[in-house]
Amino acid sequence: MSSKLFVSAQEVAERAGVSRSAVSRTFTPGASVSADTRRRVLEAAEALGYHVNHLARGLMRNESGIVCLIVSDVATPYRSALLRELTLQLQNAGKVAMLINTDRSDGSVDRALRQAIRYRADASVILSGLPDKSITQLCLRNGQRLVLINRDDDQPGPLKINLDDYESGGRIATAFVRAGCRTLAFANSEAGTPSLMGRERGFIAAAARLGIEVIVERYGWTGYEAGKVLAQRMLTRTERPDAVFCATDLLACGFMDAARHQFGISVPDQLCIAGFDDIEQASWSSYDLTTFAQPVSMIASHAVEWLSKAENADGEDHSVRLTAELIWRGSIRGG
Amino acid sequence: MSSKLFVSAQEVAERAGVSRSAVSRTFTPGASVSADTRRRVLEAAEALGYHVNHLARGLMRNESGIVCLIVSDVATPYRSALLRELTLQLQNAGKVAMLINTDRSDGSVDRALRQAIRYRADASVILSGLPDKSITQLCLRNGQRLVLINRDDDQPGPLKINLDDYESGGRIATAFVRAGCRTLAFANSEAGTPSLMGRERGFIAAAARLGIEVIVERYGWTGYEAGKVLAQRMLTRTERPDAVFCATDLLACGFMDAARHQFGISVPDQLCIAGFDDIEQASWSSYDLTTFAQPVSMIASHAVEWLSKAENADGEDHSVRLTAELIWRGSIRGG
């Protein structure tokens, strides 16, 4: 639609007095070009403002350099931190990120993957939601790499990166008991994600081993407001908990704010709180929240390394388990 | 490199017993295909798992459907909120977002724009940094649309979306004075962005009209930690301010935390605080921060509308000024 079109390799070739192939080879690392023609081509390209057309290149090479990031709740602290790390490391690996937001409308992960196929993305990274088996099969059949982060799926083919949610739940339970807490609670959302449920189950199991039954509540979406509601529900019980593990830092922040400002409860003296994710706000002095840090950078590097690998070792089951690091702060007594 | 290639329109055509053009037309809205062939093509496509190759389509149409979002500090609350809105609205407009992260290494905005050109992006939206004039000219010459958000540049050609930073600064100054404050301060970062400086100048000017000289400090990058440092600097002065306007909510949160937890100052009784952006944390009850809401959704819709417009009215100067809405909360006395 533009009056002036982009400048093509042909024009550069004419100006440099060489063939079009020479231009192409100049911009293809490892191709055979003499130093002299290379220089002349580069000069002409610079003068004309030439840039290789990656659409055409991708068409030829059958490799676009595009990696699709499929994600909902982009504006959430944890998600955006992961997004940051992924884009950065992808760029370092010479790839470029295509961002597909799957907020609103369910089943849109499938739609997103279709979009990834249309743009012939070399790979897709799924940070949220779970795709239908048929569509992932379609992706894999077309040679598209797939990475599932914290999705805990059992489909063979994609790389699956997960955390030790269950064990983390256990660790925090013993930490609570060691801090002298006796009435343990778990605050969860209704999302029912495998990672969230893993934390819950691990926490309950470890408490059971210590002879403690855990109060569990689930409400709403995994955000600040839900944390407040959960606090209202749990702190008005006759047997009020003196320690609560929130499935997420956002929940924990909401819970803590409600406990302090609506119930006048002091943290950690009367109530110990722990969260998960280690979002930036967890370190803010208003919260000073003990939590588990997701190894965001390591997650990203595993993902990027896998999807840049030339060899597609089909058939094997690729799955990575990383451990979340317990960040000890002031929301639990006796650090 | 994959053993099996993607399925092409040719294969669909053969299976459906029609020509390749028929397949192409079936997937081109508004093209002339009979209902019968259309049905047969769709059936064959579904069976084979065919998806139009947007790289090839973009090559032909000279219109990729890709929009580049160039942004640093992706994990920041305000930026990620804007990102969320942009991706969502772009998708609704039938575009797809390519995310380029310009953290680390300066001048990378230019590199990002080059990347946008390589992928023949229809447009680029710049959320941070400022590109060199030569490179924006190159983009415009190639028919690539450009949107600058809060960059306050004077280059003709791109759409420039800005806020009434200066006026907002003025409004908050009078609000402080009306609340009985007498010693006004402005906490800024050293970034020196036009929007940040606009708020500062507007605040100072309005205070001057009321006969008040403003204490100004600038430090570091526009984040929580910088806010803490600024508090340390300002609250140890002999003439301690009783109202501070922070250029950003993140600064304000840090400032408030330091004021309360390190200096034992009560907000808003002894110190009124205001911020800018209305990030989610501003509404959290630990902060309850009076601030200006950026009209994120409107910013995004202006950007998307402009870059989907068919007509490229060259020569005209396109610039939009939006007003930030004052969100009145508890960090200023007497709301």
Place this chain on the structure above:
DNA sequence: GCACCGTTTGCACACGCTTGCAAAGCGACC
């Protein structure tokens, strides 16, 4: 001069798609 070898270069085809153009099909009307 000639055979040999390694490097550089150009030709031409392929990638998967869109689209102008003309031919074909189909009714309807005189």
Place this chain on the structure above:
DNA sequence: GGTCGCTTTGCAAGCGTGTGCAAACGGTGC
């Protein structure tokens, strides 16, 4: 039946690039 008009269809020419292949080149060693 012939003419006109409209819709549908296939052909083929591109879009900008990568790359195999063979020819051209340039330098050795005899």
